[in-house]
Amino acid sequence: MSTSVAYAKAKAENRAALVGYLPAGFPTVEGSIDALTTMVEAGCDIIEIGLPYSDPVMDGPTIQDAVQQALDGGVRVDDVFRVVEAVAATGVPTLVMTSWNPIDRRGVDRFAQQLQDAGGSGLITPDITPDFAPEWIEAADARDLDKVFLVAPSSTDERITMTTAQCRGFVYATAVMGVTGARAKTSDLAAPLVARTKRLSPAGTDLPVGVGLGVSNGAQAAEMAAYADGVIVGSAFVRTLLDNRSDEQAALKALASLTEDLAAGVRAR
Amino acid sequence: MTTHIHETTSYDADEFGWFGGEAEGFGGRFMPEALMKALIELDEAWQGAKADPAFVAEFDAILRDYANLPSPLYHATRLSDQLGVRVLLKREDLNHTGAHKIRNVLGQALLTKRMGKTRVIAETGAGQHGVASATAAAYFGLDCTVYMGKVDTDRQALNVARMRLLGAEVVPVPSGSGTLKDAINEALRDWVASVDHTAYLFGTAAGPHPFPTLVRDIVRGIGDEARVQAIEQFGGLPNAVVAAVGGGSNAIGLFTAFLDDEDVEIHGFEAGGDGFETGRHAATIQANDPGVLHGARTYVLQDEDGQTIESHSISAGLDYPGVGPQHAWLAKSGRVSYTSITDKEAMDAFALLSRAEGIIPAIESAHAIAGAIKIAPEVKERHGEGATILINLSGRGDKDMGTAIEYFGLGDSKQGEAQ
Numbered sequence: 001m002s003t004s005v006a007y008a009k010a011k012a013e014n015r016a017a018l019v020g021y022l023p024a025g026f027p028t029v030e031g032s033i034d035a036l037t038t039m040v041e042a043g044c045d046i047i048e049i050g051l052p053y054s055d056p057v058m059d060g061p062t063i064q065d066a067v068q069q070a071l072d073g074g075v076r077v078d079d080v081f082r083v084v085e086a087v088a089a090t091g092v093p094t095l096v097m098t099s100w101n102p103i104d105r106r107g108v109d110r111f112a113q114q115l116q117d118a119g120g121s122g123l124i125t126p127d128i129t130p131d132f133a134p135e136w137i138e139a140a141d142a143r144d145l146d147k148v149f150l151v152a153p154s155s156t157d158e159r160i161t162m163t164t165a166q167c168r169g170f171v172y173a174t175a176v177m178g179v180t181g182a183r184a185k186t187s188d189l190a191a192p193l194v195a196r197t198k199r200l201s202p203a204g205t206d207l208p209v210g211v212g213l214g215v216s217n218g219a220q221a222a223e224m225a226a227y228a229d230g231v232i233v234g235s236a237f238v239r240t241l242l243d244n245r246s247d248e249q250a251a252l253k254a255l256a257s258l259t260e261d262l263a264a265g266v267r268a269r
Numbered sequence: 270m271t272t273h274i275h276e277t278t279s280y281d282a283d284e285f286g287w288f289g290g291e292a293e294g295f296g297g298r299f300m301p302e303a304l305m306k307a308l309i310e311l312d313e314a315w316q317g318a319k320a321d322p323a324f325v326a327e328f329d330a331i332l333r334d335y336a337n338l339p340s341p342l343y344h345a346t347r348l349s350d351q352l353g354v355r356v357l358l359k360r361e362d363l364n365h366t367g368a369h370k371i372r373n374v375l376g377q378a379l380l381t382k383r384m385g386k387t388r389v390i391a392e393t394g395a396g397q398h399g400v401a402s403a404t405a406a407a408y409f410g411l412d413c414t415v416y417m418g419k420v421d422t423d424r425q426a427l428n429v430a431r432m433r434l435l436g437a438e439v440v441p442v443p444s445g446s447g448t449l450k451d452a453i454n455e456a457l458r459d460w461v462a463s464v465d466h467t468a469y470l471f472g473t474a475a476g477p478h479p480f481p482t483l484v485r486d487i488v489r490g491i492g493d494e495a496r497v498q499a500i501e502q503f504g505g506l507p508n509a510v511v512a513a514v515g516g517g518s519n520a521i522g523l524f525t526a527f528l529d530d531e532d533v534e535i536h537g538f539e540a541g542g543d544g545f546e547t548g549r550h551a552a553t554i555q556a557n558d559p560g561v562l563h564g565a566r567t568y569v570l571q572d573e574d575g576q577t578i579e580s581h582s583i584s585a586g587l588d589y590p591g592v593g594p595q596h597a598w599l600a601k602s603g604r605v606s607y608t609s610i611t612d613k614e615a616m617d618a619f620a621l622l623s624r625a626e627g628i629i630p631a632i633e634s635a636h637a638i639a640g641a642i643k644i645a646p647e648v649k650e651r652h653g654e655g656a657t658i659l660i661n662l663s664g665r666g667d668k669d670m671g672t673a674i675e676y677f678g679l680g681d682s683k684q685g686e687a688q
Contacts, residue, residue: 053575055445055450055563055577056454057300057301057454057457057458057461058301058461068445071576076574077574100299100561101560101561101562101569101571101575102576104560104561104575105571105575106574106575126301127300128299128300129298129300129301129302131298132298132299149302150303152303153303154303154304154465155302155303155306159302159305159306163302174302176462177303177461177462177463177465178458178461178462179461179462
């Protein structure tokens, strides 16, 4: 199921969609399924599952910490598909967010097929741009999978036009110049970037714009929901699990209450 | 003029950074969108700079007056006698700061100044590129931050001190394996947030386009000088040119001037660590497994999930699980032959050159010496008496004395005996 379905539903309810991220295998493979399922039950509209990779460029310290724990725990690419399958079974659109090399290594077509077989909606690809992803574009188009590429405050108009023309599902706007991580204040670069992206998106497609990087609470989510179609939260969820690592029940409870806060935020636009 | 930075070869990348084409080749620009504008601007700035005679003249003057270039091409007569071929050493060990790396940072820092940026960042493994970057930043009056794996800052305290003395901020990186690849990741993360006023001085001819081309153009003076020196001082082109390959900047710096000389054999030697068959090595090309690491399609040491495997070498400068994409293409196209040299072979050559010629080489460069020793008989057979091998002596060994003391037991009473 494309993420566009969840965006359409949110739009019909005159609110933004809440997109939640956790890496697969953190704290364990089963633990990540429990955590993501909790986030779905508490109000996430779309789930992003991170594929842990040894050399991520866009991840800040919090997510690096979690990814390293997942890798140290021995998580494999096949485990990621297992998590996708379990989360997609809840009925929310489920994406994989990954650095490029694990896909390249498996073979783009084979990876796309396995993702589809697991019920995944598509991919978010933070370290590759459409001009270097012809194989993925072809594999995704053949299966109607979502292709979520990123735009940044530094992107030229020309590149936003090129990028949005290749997106399906939504386009991911990185609200700050920098890596992932919760920030005390939301970025003043986000709103202009969203406006520019909407203006430059292909006419008639109404491509949703999700905004990510830095959101950690309901108030920030509400601020972003005023102009964005989706609010993407990652590090704050990871932080919650890291802070409660000794007590699984407490972690899930904290995760649920953070999700509820954020879900209320995206409804307070 | 010492460098021919504006010249091209038959093995250059296309405008998208592909060596050998997108379908079959290597390179490209696999990077976050946030850095795309900066990479495109860097490419355009470099195209403009290298076509500007004033820029080229300024670069040449700095190399000459500040870095002590061109470096000599030296006929190593005693080593020649031992190997039965004429051995010429390109003496990059005599450069300011002790290695070819000063060329790269001075070129990139000069470009940084031309682009109006005020801060540079760099990654470093053992610290050589970090020291060179800090030096260039001091020379040009730029702010400088160097990222270095935590494991490396702990074992290379002297270089950390040198960088700090030169005015650079050194940031230890604890993530991942705490080594060079993690320092690159952290430098890229800094750059994503600072790109409007900061230039990334990449330490080798790898990474996303335009770095493999940019760094190659800047360091190609090694071969440009050596080629002229070989003709003028020794009567003609060498039969073979030889260099060590880690990321590959000293090697591409030597090879470029000879790529279109079809009669010149070219040999690259990777770090074989404990031996290729043990799996503990840094022989990325020999492992022959293509992937995408640090922004380029190239050969990568990786497991079946595409996770990077840590490399192993006694030489910190060659200890990298990727390789510059142009080397990957030169290997695949067959123009250059790449094999590996074990730690032991390299350390034997390290000792041999020290005693035969009174030159203590960097352990990186000792891999090239060991490679030349290995191929000398076949080169002689192919080209006859008077065959000539030109070796890039890319750096000096002062920085490696700690390793040498440990390896040879130089601090023990049984001084001088190999382990």
